[in-house]
Amino acid sequence: SNKQFKVVITEAEPPYNDIKSIANVYQNPNPGTLPRDIFLKESKDADGILCLLRDKIDKEFLDNAKHLKVISTLSVGYDHIDLDECKKRGIKVGNTPDVLTAATAELAVSLTLAVSRRLIEAADAARNGEWKIWTPFWMTGNGIQNSIIGILGLGRIGGTVAKLLEPFAPENIIYHNRKPKNESKYEYVSFEDLLKKSDYLIVCVDVSTINGILFDYNAFKKMKKSATFVNISRGSIVNHDDLYKALSEGEIGAAGLDVTNPEPFPTNHPLFTLKNCVILPHIGSATISTREAMIKLSESNLINGLTGKPIVGPIQ
Ligand code: GLV
Ligand code: GLV
Numbered sequence: 678s679n680k681q682f683k684v685v686i687t688e689a690e691p692p693y694n695d696i697k698s699i700a701n702v703y704q705n706p707n708p709g710t711l712p713r714d715i716f717l718k719e720s721k722d723a724d725g726i727l728c729l730l731r732d733k734i735d736k737e738f739l740d741n742a743k744h745l746k747v748i749s750t751l752s753v754g755y756d757h758i759d760l761d762e763c764k765k766r767g768i769k770v771g772n773t774p775d776v777l778t779a780a781t782a783e784l785a786v787s788l789t790l791a792v793s794r795r796l797i798e799a800a801d802a803a804r805n806g807e808w809k810i811w812t813p814f815w816m817t818g819n820g821i822q823n824s825i826i827g828i829l830g831l832g833r834i835g836g837t838v839a840k841l842l843e844p845f846a847p848e849n850i851i852y853h854n855r856k857p858k859n860e861s862k863y864e865y866v867s868f869e870d871l872l873k874k875s876d877y878l879i880v881c882v883d884v885s886t887i888n889g890i891l892f893d894y895n896a897f898k899k900m901k902k903s904a905t906f907v908n909i910s911r912g913s914i915v916n917h918d919d920l921y922k923a924l925s926e927g928e929i930g931a932a933g934l935d936v937t938n939p940e941p942f943p944t945n946h947p948l949f950t951l952k953n954c955v956i957l958p959h960i961g962s963a964t965i966s967t968r969e970a971m972i973k974l975s976e977s978n979l980i981n982g983l984t985g986k987p988i989v990g991p992i993q
Pocket of ligand 1: 751752753
């Protein structure tokens with residue numbers, strides 16, 4: 678064929694026809710992760726790859742893929758990609774910011790509200806016949822009104838979460854970033870104060886700016902005993918055994934997780950036994966239109982990267 682590029686696509690489902698019109702494509706023929714050995718073999722002569730969060734793009738992979746010019750990931754996060762190694766090699770990296778901000782913030786708010794009003798537990802109780810008689814404090818939660826919302830990572834998603842929560846009339850919205858934002862109507866606080874003051878601590882941070890675990894037992898112990906911990910960022914910054922310990926000892930009040938470590942989260946983890954912990958299977962960006970937009974952007978990033986046009990991503 679006269680196609681000048683070779684591309685590897687690790688996900689089976691989207692057809693990516695525009696890529697196929699300009700490149701010889703190896704696309705994972707099966708649902709699920711493309712086995713590492715096949716990924717390495719097919720990438721040996723690839724100019725571009727289109728990958729997912731579950732594909733590890735590390736030094737070993739990059740040493741093997743000597744012709745690689747563009748990596749396009751079907752995600753906003755790129756903590757699965759070694760950016761420093763990509764920079765050294767002049768490889769462009771594209772991701773899918775903006776198109777998923779609204780959906781992901783909406784999910785963060787949904788999860789926060791669900792935990793705050795015990796929606797999952799209450800729906801289970803209705804279904805299981807535990808709904809018997811009205812008593813004043815049965816199934817009562819904390820609600821958002823008059824609470825202090827704390828946001829770790831006031832970026833695109835975190836900022837949208839704050840804006841969406843405002844109409845629920847919290848007393849205050851505070852945040853912590855590496856640096857205070859120049860123009861923000863929300864109150865900047867230290868990480869310590871975020872832990873101490875938040876009634877709802879919502880983690881929206883970009884984990885590529887963070888090394889290691891931020892939320893261990895010690896951190897949870899500094900939070901209010903009534904506090905709710907919500908994570909829509911990455912599970913890697915949380916010690917989930919410590920979270921279980923903190924919840925079961927009453928060091929914090931409740932938790933909502935859209936992300937865990939590992940993913941999928943093992944169903945025998947003790948966190949699943951707690952009624953005050955809601956675990957979702959990483960569905961932050963899961964609206965149909967958002968996923969369609971992400972697929973489109975990941976496709977144009979790959980094509981534009983290969984043909985020397987601007988791309989959206991951390992290394993352009
Ligand atoms: C989801 O977590 C993403 O990074 O897109
Ligand atoms: C983080 O990645 C964001 O888009 O806020």
